[in-house]
Amino acid sequence: MTTKTDDGVTEEPPDEILTEAIETVYGRDGTYGSPEDNFATIAGFWNEYLRAGGVEDPNLQPIDVAYMMILLKVSRASNGEYKRDNDVDIAGYAESAARIEAARYREKTLGELFG
Numbered sequence: 001m002t003t004k005t006d007d008g009v010t011e012e013p014p015d016e017i018l019t020e021a022i023e024t025v026y027g028r029d030g031t032y033g034s035p036e037d038n039f040a041t042i043a044g045f046w047n048e049y050l051r052a053g054g055v056e057d058p059n060l061q062p063i064d065v066a067y068m069m070i071l072l073k074v075s076r077a078s079n080g081e082y083k084r085d086n087d088v089d090i091a092g093y094a095e096s097a098a099r100i101e102a103a104r105y106r107e108k109t110l111g112e113l114f115g
Helices: 014-027 035-052 064-079 084-114
Strands: none
Touching: 014 084, 035 064, 035 084, 064 084
């Protein structure tokens, strides 16, 4: 539910921001793949970019991508007027980080059980 304040600013309750972030993260699986897979691809590209720039052995992981994207959004949010989209994206990247960690935990646990 969107509301307007006395000064005409449109506001959305925080729970709608979280709902939108969840819908976005899970809605994009069909387009971009899971965050686990998509962020692994991004980490691979970033590692190659760093290698080409002279970094000897970069080792960015999917979780690093999630956290660095959060930092990008925090940087944007700190340098201008409020944009709701930054909060939605930060929440979405946090959910993606949680999914990446959950997948990593499942893989580790299965490896210990059946490895």
